Each structure stands twice: as C-alpha cells, then as structure tokens.
Amino acid sequence: MGKFLITGGTPLKGEIKVSGAKNAALPIIAAALLADEPSRLLDIPDLLDVKNLCYIIKKMGGHVERNGNELLIDPRGLNGLEADHEIARKLRASYYILGVLLAKNGWARTSLPGGCSIGNRPIDLHLKGFKAMGSEVKLDHGIVEVKTSKLTGDRIYLDYPSVGATINIMLAACKAEGQTIIENAAREPEIVDLANFLTVMGAKIKGVGTDIIKIEGVKSLHGEEHRIIPDRIEAGTFMMAAALNNGDVFVRNVLAEHVKPLIAKLHEMGVELKEDISGVYIKGNGRIKAVDIKTLPYPGFPTDLQSQIMVLLTQADGTSLVIETVWENRFMHVDELKRMGADIKIDGHSALLKPSNLTGAEVTATDLRAGAALILAGLVAQGDTEIRDIYHIERGYENIEKKLAQLGGNIRKIN
Ligand SMILES: CC(=O)N[C@H]1[C@@H](OP(=O)(O)OP(=O)(O)OC[C@H]2O[C@@H](n3ccc(=O)[nH]c3=O)[C@H](O)[C@@H]2O)O[C@H](CO)[C@@H](O)[C@@H]1O
Numbered sequence: 001m002g003k004f005l006i007t008g009g010t011p012l013k014g015e016i017k018v019s020g021a022k023n024a025a026l027p028i029i030a031a032a033l034l035a036d037e038p039s040r041l042l043d044i045p046d047l048l049d050v051k052n053l054c055y056i057i058k059k060m061g062g063h064v065e066r067n068g069n070e071l072l073i074d075p076r077g078l079n080g081l082e083a084d085h086e087i088a089r090k091l092r093a094s095y096y097i098l099g100v101l102l103a104k105n106g107w108a109r110t111s112l113p114g115g116c117s118i119g120n121r122p123i124d125l126h127l128k129g130f131k132a133m134g135s136e137v138k139l140d141h142g143i144v145e146v147k148t149s150k151l152t153g154d155r156i157y158l159d160y161p162s163v164g165a166t167i168n169i170m171l172a173a174c175k176a177e178g179q180t181i182i183e184n185a186a187r188e189p190e191i192v193d194l195a196n197f198l199t200v201m202g203a204k205i206k207g208v209g210t211d212i213i214k215i216e217g218v219k220s221l222h223g224e225e226h227r228i229i230p231d232r233i234e235a236g237t238f239m240m241a242a243a244l245n246n247g248d249v250f251v252r253n254v255l256a257e258h259v260k261p262l263i264a265k266l267h268e269m270g271v272e273l274k275e276d277i278s279g280v281y282i283k284g285n286g287r288i289k290a291v292d293i294k295t296l297p298y299p300g301f302p303t304d305l306q307s308q309i310m311v312l313l314t315q316a317d318g319t320s321l322v323i324e325t326v327w328e329n330r331f332m333h334v335d336e337l338k339r340m341g342a343d344i345k346i347d348g349h350s351a352l353l354k355p356s357n358l359t360g361a362e363v364t365a366t367d368l369r370a371g372a373a374l375i376l377a378g379l380v381a382q383g384d385t386e387i388r389d390i391y392h393i394e395r396g397y398e399n400i401e402k403k404l405a406q407l408g409g410n411i412r413k414i415n
Pocket residue numbers: 023026092093119120121122123124125126127160161162163164165186297303304326327328
C-alpha cells in the first residue's frame with residue numbers, strides 16, 4: 001500500500017491546474033447511461049472513484065473508453081440491472097445507478113454505497129423520493145432494490161438539502177411520466193453541472209441552483225459532449241496549501257464563484273489573493289488571522305474543506321472555532337493533527353484551535369479530506385511526515401503529489 005513522504009517547510013511557487021470535479025463527474029457519468037447513444041465527457045479526473053464507477057458500468061454491459069481525460073460512454077449494450085456489490089461498496093456515487101436504472105428499466109439493485117466514513121450517511125431521502133414516484137423499495141441485508149411498473153412525477157420535499165438525494169431523484173425524474181418537483185433541493189455547483197448535461201441531452205429541468213427544481217419527464221435522451229466543471233474542493237485545497245507555506249501560486253482552472261465562501265474566509269484571514277477569469281492568485285504573507293468557520297450546504301462554507309482549513313487555523317495568530325454541521329463524525333483528522341503537535345479541542349460538533357508549531361510524524365489518512373489536511377500539515381510541519389492509507393486521498397485527488405511537487409513541495413509517493 002502506498003504512502004506519502006513529505007518534508008515540510010518549502011514555500012510553494014508557480015502554477016497548478018485543477019482537474020475536473022469528482023462530485024460532478026460521477027453523477028454525469030451515471031447520467032450518460034440514460035441516453036440512447038454514446039456521450040463524450042471531457043475533463044474527467046483519473047481517480048479511484050471514477051475507475052470503480054466505470055468498472056460497474058462495464059460489468060453491466062456498458063462500453064467505457066478512456067482517452068486521457070476524455071471518457072466515451074456507450075450505454076447501448078447495457079443489460080445488467082444490478083451494480084457489482086463489492087465495488088459499489090467502495091464509493092458513494094455507486095447509488096446513482098439506482099436513479100438511472102429505475103428511469104431506464106423500472107428496476108435496479110445495488111449494495112448500500114460506500115464513501116468516506118464521516119457520519120451516518122443514510123439514504124432515506126433518496127428512497128422517499130423513489131417511493132413518491134411510484135416505486136417499491138426493499139432494503140435487506142445491505143442490498144437496496146427499487147422497482148416500479150410506472151415511474152410518475154410527484155412533489156418531493158427533502159427534509160435536508162441532500163446532494164445525493166437531489167441528484168438521484170433528478171436522474172430518475174428525467175424519464176418519469178409528468179412533472180417532478182424537488183423542494184428544499186441542494187444547490188451545489190455539481191448539481192447545476194449535472195442539470196446542464198441532462199438539458200443538452202434533451203431533459204426538461206428548471207430551477208436548478210435554487211431550492212426548487214422542476215423536472216418534466218421526457219421519453220428519450222440523446223448522447224452529448226460535455227466538459228466537467230473544475231473541482232472546487234481540489235482548488236480550495238491548493239489555495240490553502242499556497243496560503244500556508246508563504247506561497248506565491250496561481251491556481252488555474254478555478255471558477256471563483258464556486259469558491260466564494262473560502263475566498264471570503266481567506267480575505268478575513270488576511271491572505272492576499274486575486275481572482276482572475278481563469279483562476280486565483282494566492283500569496284502567503286507569513287501572517288494568518290484567526291477566524292471562525294461553520295460548515296453549511298452550498299453556498300455556505302463547504303464541509304469538504306473543513307479538515308484542510310483547520311490546518312491553516314493551527315498557524316493563525318489566535319484562537320479559532322470550527323463548527324461542523326453537515327456530518328456528525330468529521331473531526332477524525334484531529335487526532336492525527338495532534339500527533340503533529342496541533343492544539344485542538346473537540347466538543348461535540350465544535351473544535352477550538354490554538355496556534356501550534358507542527359512537527360512531522362507518522363499519521364494515517366482516515367478519509368479523503370482528512371488525508372488532504374494531513375498533506376497540508378506535512379507541507380508546513382518541521383521535519384518529515386509519513387501518511388499511510390493514501391487510497392482515501394486517491395479517491396478524490398488526481399496526482400496530488402505530482403501537482404504539489406511541481407510547485408516545489410517536497411512530497412513523494414512510495415509503494
Ligand atoms: C459524492 C458526493 O457528491 N459527495 C458529497 C455529497 O455527499 P452526499 O450526497 O452523501 O451528502 P448529502 O448532501 O446527501 O448529506 C448531507 C446530510 O444529509 C444527511 N442525509 C443525506 C441523505 C439522506 O437520504 N438522508 C440524510 O439524512 C446526511 O446524513 C448528511 O448529514 O455532499 C456532501 C455534502 O456537501 C459532501 O460532503 C460529499 O463530498
């Protein structure tokens with residue numbers, strides 16, 4: 001199993017290009033299966049999650065071909081109704097197969113999905129949506145089965161603006177009979193990207209990016225070409241890496257409007273940054289002011305950047321408070337950061353951080369963003385850091401060690 005070895009202290013300088021967004025690419029790959037023809041997807045990151053989803057599609061008879069960062073998906077041979085259970089358990093996005101196959105064939109089965117262990121992660125809202133649309137739902141021994149003789153649009157209120165439930169219901173609703181209205185829908189940019197792709201395929205969707213999405217079902221969808229939006233979480237991770245290490249970095253391929261909550265906080269922290277049409281310039285100036293953070297659904301501060309910003313806050317000039325409201329177990333990086341000397345106290349959903357001198361240590365990535373936080377910590381710490389279980393990080397960051405090394409970061413992977 002691979003490890004990252006990092007020696008901290010080198011300022012990061014130069015330019016780095018952000019890849020396509022994992023959390024947009026995965027539902028868009030699934031959506032391509034709704035068409036009657038092939039689709040060509042551009043800027044698909046080369047990630048473990050993408051490989052696993054493609055494997056599931058191939059096992060169901062679909063054809064997937066990768067050419068650099070392009071993915072050709074031909075759904076014409078798709079004859080399976082069941083996602084490979086073993087692989088489906090390795091990623092969250094495998095459950096999008098449910099919405100797609102329900103719309104296509106009225107029947108689907110998969111094991112409960114995987115993804116980061118950051119909380120309970122129920123799928124009740126997905127199932128509530130499928131049921132409202134006329135499906136029978138069975139959940140037995142970790143296997144979910146959804147079945148319908150006729151998928152019909154309905155009004156569905158989400159008790160929480162769940163990203164996954166909004167996506168799964170949208171996927172199913174595109175080919176349901178009549179209109180589906182999702183109330184209290186999630187507004188994340190990845191959902192807008194998915195809706196843009198579905199719309200060029202022929203779907204009728206209104207209100208995306210607001211909390212009420214209306215979808216009028218259509219009989220068929222056609223294949224299309226689509227470029228995935230830049231990954232705002234990868235972008236945010238690099239922006240913070242630059243701010244931490246007195247860097248002078250241009251993070252290219254960032255849509256600044258997608259990272260507004262982070263930009264606002266970096267401004268508050270006194271980090272110098274400038275937005276550009278194609279990215280963001282960051283210049284660390286050796287001083288970071290303490291700030292408070294509360295994670296919220298979009299457009300609030302993203303939970304997927306919470307672990308990373310904590311590292312920045314260990315270097316601030318005072319005490320900061322971080323409140324995690326989305327996931328109940330997303331402070332697992334804290335024990336690892338403490339091994340590196342971080343002064344952090346957890347009380348329920350809150351973490352209190354005091355200025356700390358970080359030193360290199362042997363640490364373990366417990367989930368994807370926790371792993372990213374450990375990389376940031378390793379880059380700023382004195383001495384050597386070894387990060388284990390980096391497969392978590394590789395689920396969501398494309399060649400992160402190569403990209404950071406290109407900026408002068410002293411990081412390498414060993415197998
Ligand atoms: C693959 C993907 O896109 N993952 C992202 C997605 O995860 P994911 O789509 O799983 O996150 P959700 O928005 O669904 O979950 C948010 C909250 O809703 C709760 N919930 C969710 C579904 C449900 O049926 N019932 C329920 O109670 C969850 O327990 C959690 O507390 O959005 C999260 C929130 O921005 C991000 O952290 C993940 O990186």
